[in-house]
Amino acid sequence: MIWNYFLVTASVSTASWGIAALVHKKEWLRNSFVLIGILSMALFIGFLWVQLERPPLRTLGETRLWYAFFLPIIGFITYWRWRYNWMLYYSLILSLLFLLINYMHPENFSKTLMPALQSPWFVPHVVVYMFAYAFLAASSLVAIRGLYLLYKNKLTSKVMLMADNLVYLGFAFLTLGLLFGALWAKEAWGHYWTWDPKETWAFITWMGYLIYIHFRYQQASKLKASLWILALAFVVLLVCWFGVNYLPSAQFSVHTYSQAP
Amino acid sequence: MKKTTKSLWVSPWGYAESFLISFGLILIGFLLEFTMPNRIPLRIIYPLNLVLGIGFVILIGLFYIFLRKGQLFKFLSGIPASIGALTALTLLVMLMGISPQVPMVEKNIITAFKLNNLTSSWPFLFINLYFLLILGLVILRKLIKFKKHNWGFICSHLGLWIIIFAVGLGAGDLQRLRMDLHENKTEWKAYDDKDNYYEMPLAIRLNHFQIDEFHPKLAVVENSSGKLYEASKPSMIMIEKDLQCKLHRWTVKVDEFYASSGRSGDQYYHLFDYGAAPAAFVNVLTPASDTISGWISCGSFNRPHESLKLDKDYSLLMTVPEPRKFSSEVTIYLPDGSKSNQTLEVNKSYTVNGWKIYQLSYDEKMGKYSDLSIVEVVKDPWQIFVYIGVFLMMIGSVYMFWQGNKLKNRKIMANI
Numbered sequence: 127m128i129w130n131y132f133l134v135t136a137s138v139s140t141a142s143w144g145i146a147a148l149v150h151k152k153e154w155l156r157n158s159f160v161l162i163g164i165l166s167m168a169l170f171i172g173f174l175w176v177q178l179e180r181p182p183l184r185t186l187g188e189t190r191l192w193y194a195f196f197l198p199i200i201g202f203i204t205y206w207r208w209r210y211n212w213m214l215y216y217s218l219i220l221s222l223l224f225l226l227i228n229y230m231h232p233e234n235f236s237k238t239l240m241p242a243l244q245s246p247w248f249v250p251h252v253v254v255y256m257f258a259y260a261f262l263a264a265s266s267l268v269a270i271r272g273l274y275l276l277y278k279n280k281l282t283s284k285v286m287l288m289a290d291n292l293v294y295l296g297f298a299f300l301t302l303g304l305l306f307g308a309l310w311a312k313e314a315w316g317h318y319w320t321w322d323p324k325e326t327w328a329f330i331t332w333m334g335y336l337i338y339i340h341f342r343y344q345q346a347s348k349l350k351a352s353l354w355i356l357a358l359a360f361v362v363l364l365v366c367w368f369g370v371n372y373l374p375s376a377q378f379s380v381h382t383y384s385q386a387p
Numbered sequence: 388m389k390k391t392t393k394s395l396w397v398s399p400w401g402y403a404e405s406f407l408i409s410f411g412l413i414l415i416g417f418l419l420e421f422t423m424p425n426r427i428p429l430r431i432i433y434p435l436n437l438v439l440g441i442g443f444v445i446l447i448g449l450f451y452i453f454l455r456k457g458q459l460f461k462f463l464s465g466i467p468a469s470i471g472a473l474t475a476l477t478l479l480v481m482l483m484g485i486s487p488q489v490p491m492v493e494k495n496i497i498t499a500f501k502l503n504n505l506t507s508s509w510p511f512l513f514i515n516l517y518f519l520l521i522l523g524l525v526i527l528r529k530l531i532k533f534k535k536h537n538w539g540f541i542c543s544h545l546g547l548w549i550i551i552f553a554v555g556l557g558a559g560d561l562q563r564l565r566m567d568l569h570e571n572k573t574e575w576k577a578y579d580d581k582d583n584y585y586e587m588p589l590a591i592r593l594n595h596f597q598i599d600e601f602h603p604k605l606a607v608v609e610n611s612s613g614k615l616y617e618a619s620k621p622s623m624i625m626i627e628k629d630l631q632c633k634l635h636r637w638t639v640k641v642d643e644f645y646a647s648s649g650r651s652g653d654q655y656y657h658l659f660d661y662g663a664a665p666a667a668f669v670n671v672l673t674p675a676s677d678t679i680s681g682w683i684s685c686g687s688f689n690r691p692h693e694s695l696k697l698d699k700d701y702s703l704l705m706t707v708p709e710p711r712k713f714s715s716e717v718t719i720y721l722p723d724g725s726k727s728n729q730t731l732e733v734n735k736s737y738t739v740n741g742w743k744i745y746q747l748s749y750d751e752k753m754g755k756y757s758d759l760s761i762v763e764v765v766k767d768p769w770q771i772f773v774y775i776g777v778f779l780m781m782i783g784s785v786y787m788f789w790q791g792n793k794l795k796n797r798k799i800m801a802n803i
Contacts, residue, residue, distance in 0.1 A: 241710060241713060242733055242734065290792040295788055297784075298785070298787040298788035299788070301543075313736065316563060316736075316765040317563075327484050330481055333473055333476065337473050341470055374486070
């Protein structure tokens with residue numbers, strides 16, 4: 127029965143967001159459809175909560191449901207505050223992706239999740255990081271474009287201000303992700319921070335953007351140096367995201383979820 | 388901006404001096420590490436850490452009171468100094484991110500400079516103290532000349548300062564001990580990582596230890612080495628009754644699966660028993676269209692495991708099930724005679740008398756038949772201050788999200 131309701135919910139959300147994308151010229155109409163999609167998800171989570179008689183936070187499938195719910199909310203708040211349409215659509219697409227995974231793998235409502243990951247902190251920690259990475263990736267694209275424009279002598283302050291704003295928003299999410307992770311670690315293991323390789327690189331990433339922000343604040347006229355710092359910070363972010371597993375220090379990480387037989 | 392041709396160490400100091408100071412501190416730290424090896428680990432505990440902490444704060448205050456008009460204050464609370472310290476700290480942490488942080492016995496270049504344990508090295512201490520000084524002066528400057536729109540700035544900077552300060556000073560007071568709880572026994576002793584025993588101001592009786600397990604998985608191993616064969620992904624598939632799947636080049640069908648079973652004769656039967664293990668009857672279709680069938684079981688501490696030979700090089704086996712959840716039902720006794728019944732679980736700790744009790748581990752060889760539950764007990768009196776810092780930084784982050792670079796826009800506009 128739960129499954130049928132899930133199908134209804136997923137269809138309502140998909141349809142209303144599809145319509146939202148079609149009517150994107152009428153802003154209030156588009157926004158209403160986005161909100162209807164979010165509301166249908168909220169109703170389903172509430173229903174699931176009552177049916178299961180526990181917060182639906184136990185399995186991977188349930189976790190993905192929360193992703194699918196929170197992503198468009200944060201996307202909408204971000205859009206509402208900063209008018210980044212692409213961020214709204216990015217969040218909707220990610221959300222639909224999670225619904226699709228749940229649709230394709232119904233059995234995943236019971237698949238392995240190590241006990242340490244079964245925590246209410248899991249969802250906020252990861253959702254917030256997804257946003258941070260999206261903003262920071264976007265800021266790097268702007269940085270690369272900025273370097274090209276600089277080379278062509280066409281760089282305007284508008285481009286730099288856009289890069290700055292993206293970094294500020296991304297950095298705010300990055301900080302929250304880091305802090306959520308620390309609070310979670312304290313709750314689960316008794317330490318905030320263990321200098322696990324992934325944590326170490328997350329910290330380096332955080333510092334990289336911190337340097338950019340401070341440098342821009344003081345040396346607003348040194349565009350080339352700023353843009354290079356921004357591009358380099360993104361390289362560090364990629365190391366943190368994918369590269370960590372290939373470093374000599376990674377064999378001791380709790381963030382590589384590979385399992386031995 | 389015009390390029391200045393100022394000599395070094397002529398005020399006002401800028402980026403060159405900032406980087407020289409920061410990297411100089413790191414260099415001095417490494418030299419100290421190299422020339423004074425084998426030192427006893429420094430552990431500053433209460434009340435010395437509190438005295439040192441207050442001393443440091445007073446020092447920053449005095450610095451502000453007497454030197455705030457000087458060039459040194461201007462430099463230390465300025466952005467070039469911050470960027471120098473940030474960069475130096477970042478590069479030091481990068482070293483930490485590349486070199487594995489594990490204890491090493493042999494003497495080599497890595498241990499000589501403590502590159503395997505950087506967080507308790509001199510350079511790390513020096514750069515953090517310098518960082519705290521700079522950050523402290525910056526906060527003081529903004530705090531004393533408070534302007535309304537600076538509250539977000541103060542939240543994030545003060546939060547960070549409090550976190551580093553409290554974590555650093557509190558490290559010596561943090562006690563992290565373990566207790567081995569055996570079923571139906573009461574324990575009041577805890578031990579540290581050097582096996583020193585401590586008597587606790589509480590006692591814990593383990594009433595029941597419970598593990599829920601996931602189903603085991605199918606995997607193929609090499610006969611010669613016993614290593615997992617990973618020619619294609621997924622290399623492990625969770626077993627369900629009537630599962631049919633493709634594992635590398637073999638098609639596997641699970642005809643029967645018992646989560647708990649025992650062998651009798653040439654067959655497994657569903658049964659609950661001390662040491663009963665999962666078992667499955669599988670049919671395998673080989674690439675040559677032969678069918679191989681038989682029982683596989685991962686075994687347990689008192690049952691043998693059984694695999695199915697696929698050919699002379701490979702065998703199909705069942706992995707040991709992973710825990711889904713493990714928990715301890717305990718009774719906690721306090722010196723005042725009170726007691727309470729609790730369930731300890733990973734991610735669900737319990738706080739009593741200033742100690743936080745975490746479910747940590749169990750006897751992994753015994754798996755779900757373990758009657759040993761290992762819990763970690765942590766006392767961290769400085770935790771509340773760290774949480775205050777974290778909370779301030781969170782407010783600062785939300786402020787940052789809301790404001791974006793608006794403030795800076797205003798500043799740039801004002802400069803034009």
